[in-house]
Amino acid sequence: MKSFAASAILASFILSANCRVVDLSLRDDSYPANFKPNFNSEFSVVIQKPLSTVFPVLGTSQGLCKHILLESIASDCNAGATDSVAVSGNLEDAFVRTAAAAPDGQGLPRTQFSFIETIKIIPGLSFLDVKVHLSGTYTSDVTRKVLLYETSSDKSVVVKKVRRFEEADGGASTKVSESINGQVFILEQPITQSQARTAHQAQMNLYHTLFE
Template identity: 35%
Template sequence: MASASQIQRLLAKPASFTPNFTSEHSVVLPHSLDTVFDKLGCGETLEASVRLSDLCSTFLLTTVDHVSLPEGQSLTEVRCRSLPPSDGSSNGALPRQFFELQEVVPLLGGLYKHTVTIAGSLTSDREHKAALYESSASGGILIWKLRTFEELAPDETGQVRTKVEEKIEGKAPMLLRSTVEKETRRAHTTHMEQYHTIFTT
């Protein structure tokens, strides 16, 4: 894994930014909302969904704390990664799980492999059926990804269903923006379409 100083530098980058690329996608899973949230909305189970990406080579859960949102705000409108920790027993405090991972990205048709170090956090709000993934990567790429959960009516066979919707806002250096945006949209769709597989283990 990366050195502690490298992780600190990544986490020190501003959590608030003006995005220059976006992506949105949704999937419907044949499971109850509680079951889906347990797998996709909680920090302790984050590794399973992250490792659906074949780029992920290493993953580590680090510290966990709690954070209190500004009054009247929700995960849809805040940046939690840089907020100071709060007392976990305080009313409305949300669990925040920090993590580190590395991705190995093939370049030049696979002739060269580039390792990207990523540090970030996942903040969970079960009451409002949302989770916020925020990351900072070597190379200057910042990601804000809101994941929301909606319980749907059962299908015609009576199967329970939950809709998972994700919205990504990201910032990349201008020279990389076009490439990063294209790859993010492709990888985002592919990644979410694999979510159903983590419920079979």
């Protein structure tokens, strides 16, 4: 399953192999001030487990790498330091990846993480593989049952994902809804947008496997 970063990098080989782009991941001052989303996706699934079971796995750092490694091209996921961050207003409206840590005991829990996506240009020719290094933060609002996932890559892809949880089937199941907004280099946008929804739905349709 191709992720959004993978789609964008593959597109860059097709559309802009010789173009120079700005690497957003290396410029903290560029995010979120210059974050102008140009692709998006929304999807939801119902998991046949109660909210008390689902939220810790998909809404906190407890299941961070399990969720990421559902992508077949993802590897080397590492959860890093955990701190807290002050949020003014609702978490889903915030940008906290580059925000300063809050004093101990204040704010919402935030976990740093990184992983690698390997894009095979030609199967069997590993020397042509493209490795995309991604880093981000995972921030949880346990009270409101909202998760904010923010990443940037060394290939100029920035993604903000909001995950919401609510009880379904009288509490026997959990509805998980996600909205994604991302930014890629303009020449990569058409192919990224066309593939984003397919990739997003494919990944979310595997969420249930984390509870089997």
